Amino acid sequence: MKAAIYTRYGSPEVIQIIDTEKPVPKPNEVLIKIKASSVTRADTMMRAGRPKFGRIFLGLFKPKNTSLGTGFSGVVESVGSEVTEFKIGDEIFGEKLFSNGCNAEYICITEDMVIALKPTNISHQEAAPICDGFLTSYNFIKEHAKLKKDQHILINGASGSLGVAAVQLAKVLGAKVTAVCSSKNSDFVKSFGANRAIDYTKTSVYNLPDKFDVIYDTVGTLNYKDTKTILTTDGIFMTPVLSRKVMWQMLWNPKNVKFEATGIKKTEDLKRLLKELINLFEEGKLKTHVDKTYILSEIVTAHQHLDTGRKVGNIVIINP
Numbered sequence: 133m134k135a136a137i138y139t140r141y142g143s144p145e146v147i148q149i150i151d152t153e154k155p156v157p158k159p160n161e162v163l164i165k166i167k168a169s170s171v172t173r174a175d176t177m178m179r180a181g182r183p184k185f186g187r188i189f190l191g192l193f194k195p196k197n198t199s200l201g202t203g204f205s206g207v208v209e210s211v212g213s214e215v216t217e218f219k220i221g222d223e224i225f226g227e228k229l230f231s232n233g234c235n236a237e238y239i240c241i242t243e244d245m246v247i248a249l250k251p252t253n254i255s256h257q258e259a260a261p262i263c264d265g266f267l268t269s270y271n272f273i274k275e276h277a278k279l280k281k282d283q284h285i286l287i288n289g290a291s292g293s294l295g296v297a298a299v300q301l302a303k304v305l306g307a308k309v310t311a312v313c314s315s316k317n318s319d320f321v322k323s324f325g326a327n328r329a330i331d332y333t334k335t336s337v338y339n340l341p342d343k344f345d346v347i348y349d350t351v352g353t354l355n356y357k358d359t360k361t362i363l364t365t366d367g368i369f370m371t372p373v374l375s376r377k378v379m380w381q382m383l384w385n386p387k388n389v390k391f392e393a394t395g396i397k398k399t400e401d402l403k404r405l406l407k408e409l410i411n412l413f414e415e416g417k418l419k420t421h422v423d424k425t426y427i428l429s430e431i432v433t434a435h436q437h438l439d440t441g442r443k444v445g446n447i448v449i450i451n452p
């Protein structure tokens with residue numbers, strides 16, 4: 133089978149497509165024929181080996197795990213002898229977390245991982261990126277912010293994968309949404325329910341007259357200290373982007389500043405959140421936005437597009 137790998141850190145050109153053995157499922161694994169897989173910011177960061185402290189986990193001088201791709205959607209082709217939850221022909225989606233390997237034609241995954249039956253009303257390409265934007269943003273908005281009806285949330289980077297998901301999730305929970313993105317994406321974020329859009333190239337959010345209950349900085353460009361004037365007294369500042377500054381601010385303001393690497397949350401908690409998301413997709417309340425699709429042999433171009441920092445929503449690799 134074909135699979136994307138990287139054997140050294142660097143620009144998108146370090147990625148190669150190789151021919152490798154089709155995996156064979158262990159007793160507790162399912163073999164999935166991948167129909168679509170995501171290419172996310174996390175994938176590009178692993179490929180680049182940045183931020184450099186991440187190499188403590190990824191491999192100091194070169195990646196320990198050379199496979200790429202965390203999110204997938206596909207069809208179960210065979211199951212191990214101990215598998216009870218899934219059967220041949222099931223359409224399933226999910227993520228392989230840090231073990232990667234989804235940018236390929238097949239993967240094996242244990243049935244207790246963050247995987248589930250794909251909602252029948254969405255396509256494989258809409259399902260593959262759900263565990264990036266939707267699962268991460270749901271974890272922040274529901275578990276950390278505990279966002280309530282009529283609260284006001286500011287979402288910075290509202291046109292990215294996490295941002296578009298966050299706008300929709302905040303609306304589902306009944307909150308008022310101020311979305312921050314460039315003006316070319318302002319109608320786009322409003323089409324997903326944002327009450328208004330602020331162009332960060334023209335207006336500094338720090339000067340807004342509003343008081344927000346929650347600020348969700350999906351792209352990590354805001355500074356908690358500077359947002360204090362636009363946060364309510366108990367307001368929460370959350371970001372999925374880790375930096376030394378955020379770590380320091382969390383230490384001194386644990387109730388108000390939140391970061392979490394969603395992927396290292398307990399699998400049972402992720403599965404519970406995913407189940408709730410699936411219900412919302414089935415009810416037609418959420419929609420994945422796919423910016424561009426590529427085939428596996430074009431994965432270098434897909435990574436190049438992500439590296440521009442301008443993608444809108446999600447990037448997906450499809451296996452025709």
Ligand SMILES: NC(=O)c1ccc[n+]([C@@H]2O[C@H](COP(=O)([O-])OP(=O)(O)OC[C@H]3O[C@@H](n4cnc5c(N)ncnc54)[C@H](OP(=O)(O)O)[C@@H]3O)[C@@H](O)[C@H]2O)c1
Binds near residue numbers: 371
């Ligand atoms: N902690 C976790 O568990 C976790 C999980 C998943 C992802 N992440 C991280 O979350 C981050 C966001 O990922 P993503 O895929 O949603 O987004 P992304 O691809 O990094 O962001 C793309 C979007 O950000 C907008 N943008 C760029 N600069 C901006 C700025 N200064 N202010 C406001 N918007 C700006 C762009 O819109 P314009 O073109 O309009 O500027 C574009 O639509 C990444 O750093 C990723 O590594 C963390």
